[in-house]
Amino acid sequence: MAKVAGVDFGTLSVRVSIVDSERGLLGSELAEYPLHRKREDPEYATQSHEDHMRALAQASRAALAKTGVDGQEIEAIALDTTGSSVIPVDNNMQPLGEYYLWCDHRAKNEAAEITAAAHREGLKAIEWCGGVYSSEWGFSKLLHWLRHNPEKRAQLASAFEHCDMVAATLCGITEPRKVKRSICAMGHKWLWNEALGGLPPEAFLVKVDPLLKGIREKLQGDYATSDRLAGHLSPFWAEQLGLRAGIPVPVGAFDAHWDAIGAGCRTDDMVNVVGTSTCIIGITPSTNLVPGVCGVVEGSVHPQRTGIEAGLSAVGDIFEAIARRAGTDVASLSAGLESYRAGQTRLLRLTWDNGDRTVLVNPNLRGVTLGWNLQSTAQDELFAAIEGTAFHTRVILDRMAEHGVNIRRVINAGGIPQKNDVLNQVYANVLGRPVLVPQGNVVSLGAAIFAFLAAGVFKTVEEAQEKISPPLKTFTPDPAAQKVYQVLYPLFRQLYFALGQQGEFSAILPTLINTAATAHLRNDEAAV
Numbered sequence: 269m270a271k272v273a274g275v276d277f278g279t280l281s282v283r284v285s286i287v288d289s290e291r292g293l294l295g296s297e298l299a300e301y302p303l304h305r306k307r308e309d310p311e312y313a314t315q316s317h318e319d320h321m322r323a324l325a326q327a328s329r330a331a332l333a334k335t336g337v338d339g340q341e342i343e344a345i346a347l348d349t350t351g352s353s354v355i356p357v358d359n360n361m362q363p364l365g366e367y368y369l370w371c372d373h374r375a376k377n378e379a380a381e382i383t384a385a386a387h388r389e390g391l392k393a394i395e396w397c398g399g400v401y402s403s404e405w406g407f408s409k410l411l412h413w414l415r416h417n418p419e420k421r422a423q424l425a426s427a428f429e430h431c432d433m434v435a436a437t438l439c440g441i442t443e444p445r446k447v448k449r450s451i452c453a454m455g456h457k458w459l460w461n462e463a464l465g466g467l468p469p470e471a472f473l474v475k476v477d478p479l480l481k482g483i484r485e486k487l488q489g490d491y492a493t494s495d496r497l498a499g500h501l502s503p504f505w506a507e508q509l510g511l512r513a514g515i516p517v518p519v520g521a522f523d524a525h526w527d528a529i530g531a532g533c534r535t536d537d538m539v540n541v542v543g544t545s546t547c548i549i550g551i552t553p554s555t556n557l558v559p560g561v562c563g564v565v566e567g568s569v570h571p572q573r574t575g576i577e578a579g580l581s582a583v584g585d586i587f588e589a590i591a592r593r594a595g596t597d598v599a600s601l602s603a604g605l606e607s608y609r610a611g612q613t614r615l616l617r618l619t620w621d622n623g624d625r626t627v628l629v630n631p632n633l634r635g636v637t638l639g640w641n642l643q644s645t646a647q648d649e650l651f652a653a654i655e656g657t658a659f660h661t662r663v664i665l666d667r668m669a670e671h672g673v674n675i676r677r678v679i680n681a682g683g684i685p686q687k688n689d690v691l692n693q694v695y696a697n698v699l700g701r702p703v704l705v706p707q708g709n710v711v712s713l714g715a716a717i718f719a720f721l722a723a724g725v726f727k728t729v730e731e732a733q734e735k736i737s738p739p740l741k742t743f744t745p746d747p748a749a750q751k752v753y754q755v756l757y758p759l760f761r762q763l764y765f766a767l768g769q770q771g772e773f774s775a776i777l778p779t780l781i782n783t784a785a786t787a788h789l790r791n792d793e794a795a796v
Contacts, residue, residue: 270725271337273328273511274716275347276523277320277430279303279371279544284327286335286342287716289725292736294337296712297330299323304366311373311403311631314366317355320430321437321508328509339510345438345501346494346518346719348526348712349430352457354409356417357433359425361442365417367430368409371545371581373623375412376403376631378477382411385476393459393468398560400629404581405457407473407480414479421479426486429453431520432498438509438517439499448498449491452521455565456577460491462566492519493571494526494718518722524549525569525577526714527681529729531706532737535573536676538668540661542691543682545625546580548664550673558671560627561664570729576673578664582622583657584684586635589621590653594646601650605690610655610697610752613648615639617656618763620777627667628768632778636767654691655753658698659760665699679704679740683711689743697749698757708738 270289275282280303285296301319306312332339356364368375382401386394394401401408410427426444428436436447454460459468467487473480492498498519506513524547528539538550551573557564561578569575584598591598616638623631637649665675678701685692685705696703717732726732766773 270343270720270723271341272716272719272723272725273331273342273345274712274714274719275324275345276526276712276715277347277349277434278523278711279350279369282320282323282327283712284324284331285712285716286331286337287713287736289720289735293708293713295331295335296709297327297334299327299330303369309374311376313369313372315353315369316366317363317433317437320434324434325508328511332510340512342511342515343725344516344518344719344723345509345511346715346722347431347434347520348523348715349434349520351429351431351453351522352405352409353430354406354427355430355433356410356413356420356424356427357444358423359444361436361444361447364420364423365413368413370404371622372409373403373631375408378411378415379403379405379408379631382407382476385472389472389475391459391468391472393461393464395557396461396565397456397459397563398558398627398629400560401459402562402625402629403631404625406454407458410483411477411480424486429457431522435498435517435520438501438505440502440504441499444486445489447489448496448519449489450519450521451491451493451565452525452568452575454491455568456522456563456575458487462491466491493567494519494521495571495721497722516722518718521568521718522547524579524682525575526718527710528569528679528714529717529733530710530713530737531679531681532733532740533569533679534730536674537679538665538675538677539679539681540695541682542583542680542684544582544584545622546583546657546661546682548578548626548661550576550668550675552576552673556672558668558673560629560667562626562629576668578626578668580619580657580660581625581631582619586619586621586653586657587650590646590650596646598650601647602688602690605647605651608651608690610749611756613639613644613652614641615644615648615652616756616760616763617649617652618760618767619653619656619660620768624768626664630768632781633768634777634780636763636777638763654694655698655756656760658695659757660764661695662699662757663761663764677704678702679706681706681710683709692743693746696743696745698753700745700750702745703743704740705743706738707741710738713737
């Protein structure tokens, strides 16, 4: 028997799990860290690297104490994080600010400029991320930072994804060029493509903005899949975490990608990792480029396969917001939802409260609820929001299927499906196919699987999954509900594309956003 530590950095907390090669998950502990937002700027979302590392040490020691495992027994540690969460650093790997978190959308103008330049200049890499570059991704965030931090530009040595920054920190690496960079992170969020020569050419980046001159060189390094090592745990961080110095640390990845692995994702499976947002992660045997789908990367999810990623910009966050406005919490508001029937609320909910990640890749959208009457309740809206996220997921899966992506199984993973059977049943009814749900929490199990590979305990991902991934429970579509959703889904699609794509109604939601921004600006000026 061997034991490893699997680490998952989420939006609000880090989870450390101690996993045994024979007995599976022994126990987990969480430690929280603050998310910095600004009411006057809803696009703003940052976090501190120091807060992340403090929480990691706290959760690691708590997990060891909870399981009664001696830290000297742990043979490897692996980690996944949110993404694209970007931090600029100096020559000594010291942060020059906080992470631009994945849900920070301040760089939407920069993203639009990158998209326009890519099509104008014929950049092939844009086709591999659905034809649209996102404000949630690396280059747009870094360009925004360069534009808004002129006093720090001279200190910029490089910028890193969260997963690469944490792995480098744990390994005691203090030179940016010596840091291994995750192909998962850089392929899905930074236009990196080995077949196209790596990162976009310098000439292209400079045409986007001269501030990007030299950035390509600053981002160079060893790009690697997660079956390779980022390094070995340094003595300092071994002491902080309560582990043994020198154990292997594999190259990290994004949380949703490894959650999919932990859930037992195999070739031609699609996993909905449903949490604060949803990442839809799949493994495909061949390359199919899908318009509006935000990443097709060889070696990203499974080191020997092609990974595909899509998703929704908010899910659990929307449920929380509905409950908060009602003066309650999601658990209380959910009581009795199991008695709801398809379409009974008379509401149709477009779940764009934090913009659209896929397939429109448009941050200038906001949530819409149609059909209110004087008796509509917050609980009605919550159920309609669950239906809306399912409809949106179907839009994405339909787009993939239209472009040749074979979908063998649909798995609902992440934190929400574990405790929300209503959501899983609605998804099965809307998608019109069985939905499989792990019978145990898979968060950080994917990290544990890659830790076992790094320690040489298992030879393949599949061998580790057989031992570590929990069994799956099946939710089968209800024929009566399916019939209702077959009527409602075309209405959702019609609204989705009418409001979200260029056309007669496409200016409505962006105008609301711009009007609010102008009002805030006037208030700020009046206060001076």
